[in-house]
Amino acid sequence: MGSVEPDDLDRLIHERIRLGIVSALAADDSLSFGDLKTILKTSDGNLSVHARKLEGAGYIAVRKGYEDRKPKTEYRLTPKGRKALETYLISMESLLSEARDALEKK
Amino acid sequence: MTTPSPNSQHDAKETLDYIRRTMESASTYTAVSGWGLVFSGVVGILATWLAWLRAVPADLRIWIPAAMISVAAASVANALKARKIEVPVWSGVLRRVFWVVIPVLVAGALLTFALEANGATQLLPGTWLALYGAGVAAGGTFSVRAIRWMGVVFLVLGAVALAQPEFGLVMLGVGFGGLHIGAGLDITWRHGG
Numbered sequence: 180m181g182s183v184e185p186d187d188l189d190r191l192i193h194e195r196i197r198l199g200i201v202s203a204l205a206a207d208d209s210l211s212f213g214d215l216k217t218i219l220k221t222s223d224g225n226l227s228v229h230a231r232k233l234e235g236a237g238y239i240a241v242r243k244g245y246e247d248r249k250p251k252t253e254y255r256l257t258p259k260g261r262k263a264l265e266t267y268l269i270s271m272e273s274l275l276s277e278a279r280d281a282l283e284k285k
Numbered sequence: 286m287t288t289p290s291p292n293s294q295h296d297a298k299e300t301l302d303y304i305r306r307t308m309e310s311a312s313t314y315t316a317v318s319g320w321g322l323v324f325s326g327v328v329g330i331l332a333t334w335l336a337w338l339r340a341v342p343a344d345l346r347i348w349i350p351a352a353m354i355s356v357a358a359a360s361v362a363n364a365l366k367a368r369k370i371e372v373p374v375w376s377g378v379l380r381r382v383f384w385v386v387i388p389v390l391v392a393g394a395l396l397t398f399a400l401e402a403n404g405a406t407q408l409l410p411g412t413w414l415a416l417y418g419a420g421v422a423a424g425g426t427f428s429v430r431a432i433r434w435m436g437v438v439f440l441v442l443g444a445v446a447l448a449q450p451e452f453g454l455v456m457l458g459v460g461f462g463g464l465h466i467g468a469g470l471d472i473t474w475r476h477g478g
Contacts, residue, residue, distance in 0.1 A: 198300070199307045206308035207377035214373040218310050268304070271297045278294040 189267050191236055196221055196229040201264050204239060204256035212252040230254065238263055314378045314428045316370060319478060321362025322469030325355035329461030333454060342454035343409035345401065351461075366478055382424045389420035410453030414460050415443025429476055435468040 192198050199219040203210055210218070216226050233239045238260030242253045256264075332351035336344050367374040393416035400408050422436025439460050446456040 195303070198304065202304045202307040203311035206312040210311065210377055211373075214311075214376050217371055217373050218307065220371070268301075271301050274297040275294065275301075278297075 188270055189263055191232065192238070192263055192267055194229065196225060197233055198267075200226075200230060200233060200254070201238060201256065201260055204254055205261060205264055209242075209253050209255045212254070215254065233260065310372070311376075312378055312427065314376075314382050315476065316363050316367035316372050316374070317428055317432060317472055317476070318359065318362035318366040319469040319471070319473030319476065321359035321366075322465045322472065324358045324362065324469075326462050326465030326467075326469060328355045328358070329465055330458060330463075333458035333462055336454055336457070342457065343406050343413075345397070348413075355461075369478065378427050382427050385427075386420040386424040389416055389423065392416060393420075407450040407453065408447060410457045411443045411445075411447030411450065413443070414439050414446055414456055417460075418443055429472065431468050431471045431475070435464060438464055 192201050196219060199221075200215060203215060203218050207214075212223075212226065212230075215230075216223065219226065230239065230241070234241050236259075237257055240255045240257050242255070244251055244253070328351050332347050335347045336342050339347070341347075364374050373379075393413060396412050396416070397409060400406060400412065418436045418439025418441075420436070421439060422433055425433035425436050442456045442460045442464070446453045
């Protein structure tokens, strides 16, 4: 396997909040805006901006509706988003594995 | 091969740790209130005492209200804890816990009425303990370890009560009373309330 360069990483999910959104949705089928805000401990504005970027890339799907007459936004990870997270995790693991190999050679 | 710099190694480790923590907090139900369990335990002991006074171990007029009070109090305590530790009160993981636990409790209710109707009330304590234990152990896979183990011990108490029905009331007191209090105190100590 070739070495992993920072440029090889998917920049879209490398950003901390976006990575958190994708990771949380990988662990749970669907999460509301409020759930994600609590899990990631971030502000409404920050979460909206990053969620919109992920939605634009087709990594997450958004469903808007109402619950008890209050607007509710639900997010789900798309197959494309799941694949992107898997690829990202493989890159990170490769980085650590290369570091271990280099350590063993010394 | 380029050797990753110490910084990128550290970043990779930290990033993987962040992913793990985020996935855990999205998939683990941590808002189990220890004090809610302690309260349920006190209700369990009171119910055991009342059943002993009436000399009817599985008296439904005692145990059904006791169960309802315990569930209501635990739900309120869990919601308060969720608010305190800033996790969602009703989330995807809680929905999963709900779907794992509720069918077992419904099965317990059906068996209760079937055994009662057929005069096999001596089997009720063991049935309640075993089914409650099965539900809690299964639902506990989404929660903290103390809950899973509490479910397993309830199953053991249920097995004892089914094998030796004359110890049914003692097992009810040990389980719904003592075990709830013990697990509740453990959770308040290890998981902050």
